Amino acid sequence: MKTSIATVSISGDLPEKLSAIAAAGFDGVEIFENDFLAFDGSPADVGRMVRDHGLEITLFQPFRDFEGMPEPQRGRTFDRAERKFDLMAELGTDLMLVCSNASPLSLGGIDRAAADFRELGERAERRGMRVGFEALAWGRHVSDHRDAWEIVRRADQKNIGLILDSFHTLARRIDPDTIRSIPGDRIFIVQLADAPLIEMDLLYWSRHFRNMPGEGDLPVAAFMRAVAATGYSGTLSLEIFNDQFRGGSPKSVSVDGHRSLVYLMDQVRRTEPGVAIPVPEMPDRIEAQGVEFVEFTADEEESQELASVLVAMGFRRAGRHKTKDVTLFRQGDVNLVINTERKGFAHSSYLVHGSSAYALGLKVEDARATVARATALGAEVFHQAPGPGELTIPAIRGVGGGIIYFIDATSDLAKVWDIEFEPVEDETAGADVGLAAVDHVAQTMAYEEMLSWVLFYTAIFRTRKTPMVDIVDPAGLVRSQAIGNGDGSLRLTLNGAENRRTLAGHFIAESFGSGIQHLAFRTNDIFAAAAALRRNGLEPLAISRNSYDDLEARFGLEPELADRLRAENILYDRDGTAEYFQIYSPMFGEGFFFEIVERRGGYSGYGGPNAPFRIAAQKRRMRPKGMPKV
Numbered sequence: 001m002k003t004s005i006a007t008v009s010i011s012g013d014l015p016e017k018l019s020a021i022a023a024a025g026f027d028g029v030e031i032f033e034n035d036f037l038a039f040d041g042s043p044a045d046v047g048r049m050v051r052d053h054g055l056e057i058t059l060f061q062p063f064r065d066f067e068g069m070p071e072p073q074r075g076r077t078f079d080r081a082e083r084k085f086d087l088m089a090e091l092g093t094d095l096m097l098v099c100s101n102a103s104p105l106s107l108g109g110i111d112r113a114a115a116d117f118r119e120l121g122e123r124a125e126r127r128g129m130r131v132g133f134e135a136l137a138w139g140r141h142v143s144d145h146r147d148a149w150e151i152v153r154r155a156d157q158k159n160i161g162l163i164l165d166s167f168h169t170l171a172r173r174i175d176p177d178t179i180r181s182i183p184g185d186r187i188f189i190v191q192l193a194d195a196p197l198i199e200m201d202l203l204y205w206s207r208h209f210r211n212m213p214g215e216g217d218l219p220v221a222a223f224m225r226a227v228a229a230t231g232y233s234g235t236l237s238l239e240i241f242n243d244q245f246r247g248g249s250p251k252s253v254s255v256d257g258h259r260s261l262v263y264l265m266d267q268v269r270r271t272e273p274g275v276a277i278p279v280p281e282m283p284d285r286i287e288a289q290g291v292e293f294v295e296f297t298a299d300e301e302e303s304q305e306l307a308s309v310l311v312a313m314g315f316r317r318a319g320r321h322k323t324k325d326v327t328l329f330r331q332g333d334v335n336l337v338i339n340t341e342r343k344g345f346a347h348s349s350y351l352v353h354g355s356s357a358y359a360l361g362l363k364v365e366d367a368r369a370t371v372a373r374a375t376a377l378g379a380e381v382f383h384q385a386p387g388p389g390e391l392t393i394p395a396i397r398g399v400g401g402g403i404i405y406f407i408d409a410t411s412d413l414a415k416v417w418d419i420e421f422e423p424v425e426d427e428t429a430g431a432d433v434g435l436a437a438v439d440h441v442a443q444t445m446a447y448e449e450m451l452s453w454v455l456f457y458t459a460i461f462r463t464r465k466t467p468m469v470d471i472v473d474p475a476g477l478v479r480s481q482a483i484g485n486g487d488g489s490l491r492l493t494l495n496g497a498e499n500r501r502t503l504a505g506h507f508i509a510e511s512f513g514s515g516i517q518h519l520a521f522r523t524n525d526i527f528a529a530a531a532a533l534r535r536n537g538l539e540p541l542a543i544s545r546n547s548y549d550d551l552e553a554r555f556g557l558e559p560e561l562a563d564r565l566r567a568e569n570i571l572y573d574r575d576g577t578a579e580y581f582q583i584y585s586p587m588f589g590e591g592f593f594f595e596i597v598e599r600r601g602g603y604s605g606y607g608g609p610n611a612p613f614r615i616a617a618q619k620r621r622m623r624p625k626g627m628p629k630v
């Protein structure tokens, strides 16, 4: 399998694009004609530059409005094609894409189109060129790969083949299994793209909203399985028209693209037995079984503040690290660690981001296998030399440069708390609040980063993503998407801020990058939790009285329940008969906070409709400079 990406998929000028594409590990590039036209150099220069990057030109495209033209336009299309063959010879590529005719002048008729391709094939053969025909989803007469294939078949020229593009097939909801009957050696190249499901004009959707396989909602894996079943073994080329990618970082978009292809081929290898897929062996997607711990880095003063909030939330000091300034707080199955070391990665994180939840420990079946899969998918392994008596906990880098550690039950890792920590008796502990486990971890990032992290998590872990929802902050929109496993033991929410005036945007700006902005704990009795918080002296975030009137009206709440919610500042959501209760802590530092939730009847959301009430309440408490101390 050779990998390739079209130059249109990323930002920058041609040299920048080529460097990023080569660095991400691709074998080749599709030269999109506009990128070539905008470049001030000869075709031979471009060809040389591509090869100097260790890349090959997999395709030159697009050649438009070719088949089915009446005269005199028909004659001119052949002259045009000959000119492009000259250019391709200089570039050093032999494959050109003809996309189906969108011109109102074109006449249609499958034999007419086949005759045009027969003549083009004869010309291409004389020039040592090959031509592939792609059905654009909005082609005037040809908009389905089955028709494009029939035209190619009838043209009966060995230099004329088919080009498949997952977007055009899947956007029209054409069953990808119809590809299985096409001979693989008649497919000249396969272009891949995904897209979010949005109802809109096909052309506009294609030119602005495509994204990497796995980042959208189209069944690209089923498409690719069908392609693999034909015996096709040529290049897989990403062709992603996306407004955000055009303005984004060429490096990270290229890295995501390469990851998406490796992940896609890994899925195909597992689901299409008998088809040889040359993709590196790696463990299957990892079943994450929940959050084992969250680690904070903080200075002395802020660690005291954080500890007092934790104590008021019912945590007790359970352990002190044997050799480091690290304290373990525990309640139910929740382990929180505060690290105030003056060296090592925790301290570097502190220096860059300030006090923050910089590391996440996930429970998995096999920690080493998890790192192996993540590495095969291009994640960065994290390693810090262990101190005396410390375990080496397998880890990778995650959102905002933070760490994701992996703890499994089959090795010593499960005993990390006993091995690395001395137990302590905590006299200052308040009443237990009944927090049983981490419910979800919310990571805040710039909106442009969201697709990358969705792909990262879903490619490594056996998780699914929910549709993206909009959260309205008075200062702008925050997009939110959740990632979770089958039994709800792992739930991550990704929040993408579009500007810095939103609460999420403020958090990113003030903590110098993306990261964990809030942690939610699960309780089985929200009212008991509220009462215990009160006894411990923790005042929850005060929610506006108007919100309760709205909740009451929206759900037709019993006045008694509404009064209890109001009295305890508990927010409420309902989905069918499933219910959700939420209490928020005050904010800490530059916008970090805790949440306590109760899920009843299998509620699987995150109280999205309540987010504006929460944000408004938090913004009221924000001091003009910085945040209130708790």
Ligand SMILES: O=C(O)c1ccc(O)c(O)c1
Pocket: 061, 062, 097, 099, 134, 136, 165, 191, 206, 207, 239
């Ligand atoms: O949007 C287009 O015109 C266009 C051009 C060439 C392609 O390969 C394609 O998939 C779309």
Ligand SMILES: [Mg+2]
Pocket: 134, 165, 191, 239
């Ligand atoms: Mg295409």
